[in-house]
Amino acid sequence: MLYIELIYSILTLISAFTVVFQFYPTFGVFLGAFMQIAWIHLWTVTGQFGIILLDFGLLCVFGMRIIDIIRRKFKT
Numbered sequence: 001m002l003y004i005e006l007i008y009s010i011l012t013l014i015s016a017f018t019v020v021f022q023f024y025p026t027f028g029v030f031l032g033a034f035m036q037i038a039w040i041h042l043w044t045v046t047g048q049f050g051i052i053l054l055d056f057g058l059l060c061v062f063g064m065r066i067i068d069i070i071r072r073k074f075k076t
Contacts, residue, residue, distance in 0.1 A: 001046075008042065011035050026069055033062035 012035045018028030036059035043052050 004042065008035060008038055012039070029062055029065045029069065033059060033066060036062060 011031065015028045015032035015035055018024050019032065036055050039055045040052055040059070043049060043055065
C-alpha cells in the first residue's frame with residue numbers, strides 16, 4: 001500500500017509541476033485529472049473517506065481546465 005501511495009504522490013507532483021511551470025501543461029492537466037480519479041478510487045477502496053472532498057474538488061478544477069483546453073482547440 002505504501003508503494004501505491006508513493007507512486008500516486010510522485011505522479012501527482014509531476015502533474016502539478018507541469019501545470020505550474022508551464023512545461024507541457026496540457027499533459028499535466030490530463031495527468032492530474034487521471035490521478036485525482038485514482039486517488040478517489042484508492043480512498044473509497046481503503047475506506048478513508050476524509051479526503052475525498054478535496055480530491056473531488058481538484059478533479060472539478062482539472063475538469064474545467066480540460067473543457068477550456070478542448071474549447072480552445074476546436075474554436076479555430
